Amino acid sequence: MASSTHPSAPCAACKFLRRKCIQGCVFSPYFPPEDPIKFTNVHKIFGASNVSKLLNEIAPHQREDAVNSLAYEAEARLKDPVYGCVGAISVLQRQVLRLQKELDATNADLIRFSSNQNTFNIPQSSGNNYPQNPHALPPNYGTYSWNYDP
Amino acid sequence: MASSTHPSAPCAACKFLRRKCIQGCVFSPYFPPEDPIKFTNVHKIFGASNVSKLLNEIAPHQREDAVNSLAYEAEARLKDPVYGCVGAISVLQRQVLRLQKELDATNADLIRFSSNQNTFNIPQSSGNNYPQNPHALPPNYGTYSWNYDP
Numbered sequence: 001m002a003s004s005t006h007p008s009a010p011c012a013a014c015k016f017l018r019r020k021c022i023q024g025c026v027f028s029p030y031f032p033p034e035d036p037i038k039f040t041n042v043h044k045i046f047g048a049s050n051v052s053k054l055l056n057e058i059a060p061h062q063r064e065d066a067v068n069s070l071a072y073e074a075e076a077r078l079k080d081p082v083y084g085c086v087g088a089i090s091v092l093q094r095q096v097l098r099l100q101k102e103l104d105a106t107n108a109d110l111i112r113f114s115s116n117q118n119t120f121n122i123p124q125s126s127g128n129n130y131p132q133n134p135h136a137l138p139p140n141y142g143t144y145s146w147n148y149d150p
Numbered sequence: 151m152a153s154s155t156h157p158s159a160p161c162a163a164c165k166f167l168r169r170k171c172i173q174g175c176v177f178s179p180y181f182p183p184e185d186p187i188k189f190t191n192v193h194k195i196f197g198a199s200n201v202s203k204l205l206n207e208i209a210p211h212q213r214e215d216a217v218n219s220l221a222y223e224a225e226a227r228l229k230d231p232v233y234g235c236v237g238a239i240s241v242l243q244r245q246v247l248r249l250q251k252e253l254d255a256t257n258a259d260l261i262r263f264s265s266n267q268n269t270f271n272i273p274q275s276s277g278n279n280y281p282q283n284p285h286a287l288p289p290n291y292g293t294y295s296w297n298y299d300p
Contacts, residue, residue: 044200045196045200046195046196046197046200047196047197047199047200049197050194050195050196050197054227054231057231058231058232062232065232065233066231066232066233069232069233069234069236069237070234072236073223073234073235073236077204081204081207081208081216082208082212082215082216082219083215083216083219084219084220084223085223085235085236085239086219086222086223086235087219088239089235089238089239089242092239092242092243092245092246093242095242095246096242096245096246096249099246099249099250099253100249102253103249103252103253103256106253106256106257106260107256109260110256110259110260110263113260113263
């Protein structure tokens with residue numbers, strides 16, 4: 001139930017937790033009543049207390065991004081309890097490696113063309129440059145491994 | 151403290167939670183005592199109760215992968231409280247799009263070569279094929295967005 005200082009409907013978090021949604025509620029700006037699933041998912045995976053602690057440790061202007069990334073992780077974990085959004089990371093890492101391999105092969109073809117035909121210059125119009133750091137992947141956290149094979 | 155039915159040292163979870171590590175402890179196979187940080191991180195982000203529930207819903211042969219993906223997510227969230235491992239997804243998605251663009255441009259260069267020089271055939275040795283589904287990205291969960299700009 002909304003308090004007199006918070007005239008709108010209680011946020012989805014306070015409604016779910018059956019508590020009064022007071023002004024300054026840490027959840028209210030990010031869990032609107034019209035999207036109850038967002039809080040239910042985040043609560044199920046992380047727990048309301050952990051989310052509240054996390055939000056209080058983050059600058060206000062970054063809280064919306066934090067909640068939305070938590071909601072993404074939570075939904076991914078509910079859809080895939082074993083891998084969660086780490087499955088998406090595995091898919092993307094393989095895609096990066098495959099594309100890099102294809103690009104290497106295509107660049108090798110272009111070099112072969114230009115060396116076989118001296119009068120030919122490699123076209124510059126595309127502005128295509130060999131990537132400076134082709135294997136830059138996101139950081140590896142810990143030493144934990146898994147076999148993701150969808 | 152290890153019980154008589156569980157002669158080794160208590161697992162990292164039971165040690166942290168100050169409880170007896172009994173035979174059949176759901177945490178024990180995945181949280182060895184020599185890696186206490188793994189449990190501390192997972193507990194801090196997801197909570198012991200949520201992890202225990204999740205493990206009990208997963209087939210035993212998938213639990214190790216599940217715990218390791220949770221540990222990865224937890225470590226990522228502790229290092230980057232705003233984006234967690236969703237930051238890695240953003241980095242990888244951009245990398246895939248950049249590589250795909252570079253590959254498109256390089257393939258266009260190759261086609262330009264072959265059309266300018268009829269006697270030339272595009273070399274086949276690399277086995278390089280245009281990707282059939284160049285924009286296959288992992289599923290989007292929910293409609294939540296964020297501005298990740300490291």
